[in-house]
Amino acid sequence: MALHFCDRYKLMVLKISSKFELRRICRTTGAVALLKLSQPNPDELGYADSVSVEEIGGSRVTVVKNEEGGNSVSTLVLRGSTDSILDDLERAVDDGVNTYKAMCRDSRIVPGAAATEIELARRLKEFSLKETGLDQYAIAKFAESFEMVPKTLAENAGLNAMEIISSLYADHAAGNPKVGINLEEGACKDVSTMNVWDLHVTKLFALKYAADAACTVLRVDQIIMSKPAGGPARRDQPAGMDED
Template identity: 95%
Template structure:
């Protein structure tokens, strides 16, 4: 009935525990890259391309994971990256920690369905606690206030480029605010782009210039050849003159431009730009209000775009074309990234991408919670208190769920070279005393209060975190993707869990 070489696994030892072990191995790979002091990984994909990064989304994408259970964690990390743009490492690492604690419960004798019920209760309680930990007043935020945007963006950017967040965040915030629509909920991350060795804020009129065609012409005399050449020249000149008469100053082509067309463009003082990427052409049209033509023809005034100036300048030894559009506003912003190696530039691009997605998240939900592992320790402490109130076997699963949150401060401390057990015990002591905003200061190697009333940003690295990011991480780590790429809660798998 099945293919030759197939394997059939069943039972706890062969199926469930082996699947958990595969997920634990993937989680171990990404966990050491968590936080600002996380280690870089060197990954070589099937095309022999080298990646040196600490970005978990890139790592799991290029690893080409084959194990079916581990692929679920990969899909969870991808879903988190696509929806929020940050927190992929936390999603994969936290899911692996949950499965590791579930393995201990299984060896204690608990059935998988009982563990699922306990985890579900813990999830619901965690969401309630998260709402209580939200900083008062953070519900209302001006997404066009650069200081507030930079403050909330630093956590995501510093996780990729620790030490450069003070340089990158103002640039990213300025680019995002320039293209933010009147209704911030409609912010589109595609309107902020980044280029290597280029600058700045875009663009101008657009027409596709493609005049070359294939055909067969039979010429019987020199006179016919001369007339044919003159006819071709006259036709091209007529088209170029029609464009110039419409008021256009710049022609943007998506393909090659012939020498004859360039000659007439020079005669009528038209500037010609070539943009081969169709995605860049779409951005070009959107930011300038231009309409793309499939063939060269006389445009209507409504089809033309607008920009203040177009110039060619030299930046970092490279000649680039800069299109300014100051007075009319900007639909697209471009951030220039310069670095010594491709690996550095790749990491800078990922940091900018995380910052832009963080801005999108704060446009949807601006609520924040304490960072630097303060939220995780408080969740662990309250969930343990909640488990003592349960009377059934669920209390063991809830207690293990609470213990899983200790993974975050433990990993941050270990990656920074600190004593993890000492840090965790000190955090528990501070939170039990009522200091629920105390987290780990990785710069001073000590505990530090976060979200103080006088200053929202003391010296603590990840001072604040987006509440919506925390909720999505929790949802992705405790859900599974269905056949349509969406996610559903694990309790729907209760029947299947009994057989592994």
């Protein structure tokens, strides 16, 4: 009955089953979601430049545009030949958006392409030489764990990991802390010239949580294995024996 009167008075009706999509519509048009069906106030009404039905990727979708009103919502349409490619594109866009959000909170950056990890490993190894006893070996092994990042990058690019790591150590020892791996040329290069940077907050929390996880494992003194509940397992009856 309600749709009949909406069609009679030329009112467009959209069926939105998702609360998330409803919030996006409200942000796009500047409207307020009403909890009950009543006459809205002028302040609760929204505005849209155009509302149309278009076909994107074989699916009919409703496109709501509000460009002149200073819209704060944008929609990205990703196209790909397979679902795996679309998933990779979605993750890339999601990583870019999260990186921008993180930079709005903390804009500090550090050299990427494994330059930061090698510099940390080099300084930790120098610090381990100043210690004595078992602490020296623990610090040295902790420094060695940072080599996993450049090793993984080199192996994924088809490079000799040992030669790359040795070259990185030599460049950093010579006073070039911004030298990282240039995957295109297969050599070490100053990352500032390649514009390869990582977020400081990302490195900080990755290092913090990795160290916490390792310390948690080392603190485990005893592992209690749970056994299946119930009595002994049923044994099969030998062949040729009949039950009474």
